[in-house]
């Protein structure tokens with residue numbers, strides 16, 4: 001073949017090959033996803049072994065978490081748009097990225113809290129998956145103020161009070177407020193609000209509201225620093241998030257998490273400086289006044305004061321605020337430890353307002 005013909009021939013060959021290739025490609029189904037790219041020189045399987053391996057990295061956390069109230073809780077049937085953010089995994093992840101207080105719709109196939117609620121399970125399948133799903137500022141439903149809890153922000157998203165509607169205006173002292181339902185109040189966990197001194201009505205009274213939130217200031221990761229300290233078996237600390245363990249006969253306070261700062265050798269339980277005893281006594285006093293005034297019904301709460309029912313009715317504004325504050329302090333459940341001086345002031349001034 002002369003030069004010219006051979007050029008034409010090879011051009012034709014190229015064109016034919018190209019159209020055949022095009023034909024074959026166009027007959028193929030869509031290209032599959034690329035396999036998991038190994039990082040750090042690891043192939044996909046080795047990468048899975050970052051976590052799924054012969055150590056108990058995952059297993060220890062699973063044991064602890066299953067023993068937590070979260071692991072035992074069966075509250076994820078509360079999947080309506082207003083409940084799902086705190087009672088389901090799916091709702092939590094939705095609001096953590098949307099920044100809204102409610103989900104767009106009811107969660108249709110709800111799951112309860114699990115590893116995926118707080119960690120990015122299988123996002124990249126490497127160590128960065130352990131980063132928390134929420135670490136930003138937390139906006140409170142009750143006050144619209146924002147607060148940063150470090151790693152504890154993930155907790156404060158759920159362990160905060162719900163909004164009260166209508167709000168109580170405590171400046172209207174000569175007016176009344178209608179408590180519309182037995183559920184009136186902050187809902188069941190006010191821990192995050194109490195921790196930063198927020199969400200209770202600051203009823204004027206003899207006791208100043210101390211704004212120096214000691215534990216918020218010294219603990220970078222707030223909730224996590226105390227509730228997820230060194231694990232005691234699978235009974236307290238770590239992913240159990242529990243503050244007490246069972247020694248066979250009684251529940252023992254896991255004070256090892258306090259000892260780093262409160263070094264006093266006499267400290268053997270959480271009742272430092274009698275704070276818990278004093279808070280419990282004050283709250284008992286407030287509870288008794290509310291029973292006498294027939295503002296709460298304690299018959300079905302079985303020792304869980306946060307489950308006392310409010311008695312619907314119209315009350316003087318400051319009495320309604322005092323009732324709210326009782327439920328706020330009861331729902332905190334730390335007997336003062338989350339914010340010692342502030343919690344005591346909230347209760348004392350509520351007692352004063354009812355007398």
Ligand code: HEC
Pocket residue numbers: 036044045047048049050051052058062114115121122125126127128129130
């Ligand atoms: C960063 C840690 C990590 C890496 C890396 C990782 N996993 Fe997982 N994996 C988890 C966690 C956490 C769970 C959930 C465990 C639980 O629910 O108790 C899980 C659960 C699973 C399950 C059980 C079913 C499920 O989804 O809950 C399978 C199967 C699984 N992983 C496969 C893999 C494969 C395959 C890889 C590699 C491509 C991989 N994992 C990489 C942490 C990891």
Ligand code: HEC
Pocket residue numbers: 075078080082083084085086087157158159160161162187188189333
């Ligand atoms: C801001 C987060 C949040 C929202 C929103 C929320 N809850 Fe809760 N709820 C909690 C937390 C946290 C607890 C558990 C408190 C504890 O045990 O310390 C709880 C506990 C409860 C309890 C009592 C304990 C139990 O498990 O029986 C009921 C009942 C309940 N929630 C129902 C609802 C319903 C119904 C809705 C929607 C109308 C809702 N919650 C919305 C955070 C929330």
Ligand code: HEC
Pocket residue numbers: 057058061062065066113114115116117118119130132151154224228239
């Ligand atoms: C309610 C939120 C929450 C849930 C649910 C949760 N974790 Fe965690 N996890 C945390 C927090 C917060 C930390 C950081 C603790 C610290 O820094 O002391 C953490 C840390 C870890 C670590 C250490 C990561 C590292 O950087 O070394 C592992 C491993 C882990 N979690 C596994 C799990 C597994 C497995 C599950 C499910 C059984 C789970 N977690 C469920 C909040 C959660």
Ligand code: HEC
Pocket residue numbers: 069070071072073074075085086087088089092113117152154155156157158159223224227228241242
């Ligand atoms: C998705 C919402 C959510 C997140 C996130 C969350 N919790 Fe909870 N927590 C709950 C609910 C709801 C309950 C009640 C048990 C249940 O139904 O799961 C609860 C129960 C608890 C309890 C036991 C309360 C009791 O009455 O005995 C403790 C302690 C606790 N949480 C601490 C934490 C800490 C610490 C974190 C952060 C590391 C955290 N929680 C993160 C919703 C949440």
Ligand code: HEC
Pocket residue numbers: 149152155156159189191192193195215219222223224225226227241242243270332333334335337338
């Ligand atoms: C200074 C340590 C400390 C910090 C920080 C802390 N807590 Fe607690 N918390 C306690 C102690 C102590 C108790 C238990 C008191 C008791 O029952 O004697 C408690 C009780 C609780 C309870 C009631 C259930 C239980 O375990 O008794 C919940 C829920 C809770 N805390 C959530 C939180 C959340 C959410 C945060 C962060 C906003 C937080 N805590 C920060 C020490 C702490």
Ligand code: HEC
Pocket residue numbers: 214215218219226255257258259260261262269270271272273275337340341
């Ligand atoms: C990171 C350090 C740190 C840790 C951990 C810590 N605290 Fe504190 N706590 C402080 C500081 C600082 C103060 C304020 C100074 C003081 O009164 O000793 C304080 C104050 C208190 C007070 C109030 C004292 C008063 O003035 O009325 C009580 C009660 C208390 N802590 C209990 C606890 C308990 C219970 C734990 C463990 C569950 C704990 N703390 C863990 C640093 C810490």
